[in-house]
Amino acid sequence: MFSAQSARLVHRLAAMPADAGALAHTLKGSARAIGAFAVADAAARLEAAIAGGSDASAPLAELGEAVAQARAAIEAVLHRS
Numbered sequence: 001m002f003s004a005q006s007a008r009l010v011h012r013l014a015a016m017p018a019d020a021g022a023l024a025h026t027l028k029g030s031a032r033a034i035g036a037f038a039v040a041d042a043a044a045r046l047e048a049a050i051a052g053g054s055d056a057s058a059p060l061a062e063l064g065e066a067v068a069q070a071r072a073a074i075e076a077v078l079h080r081s
Contacts, residue, residue: 002034003074006067013046013060021050024063031070042066 009027013020024047031039046059 002030002036003071005030006036006039007071010064010067013063016050016056016060020056021047024050027063027067036066036070038066039063039070 006027009023013023013027017023024043028040028043028047031037031043042059042063042065046056046063048054049056049059
């Protein structure tokens with residue numbers, strides 16, 4: 001479930017919708033719940049950038065990479081079972 005949700009959220013975040021801060025916050029919590037701390041940390045940096053009115057392009061790219069790595073790890077574990 002996290003793998004699909006995280007991909008959807010990153011896709012939505014790429015458009016920087018009005019609720020981007022809330023989306024980043026949601027992803028941060030979900031990531032922490034499953035132990036995907038690199039995703040959670042990247043989402044927190046994106047959330048802070050949005051809240052501070054800073055350029056969010058670098059934190060968004062970092063989040064996309066962290067999500068891609070987490071999804072790859074999840075897929076690797078699922079295919080070992």
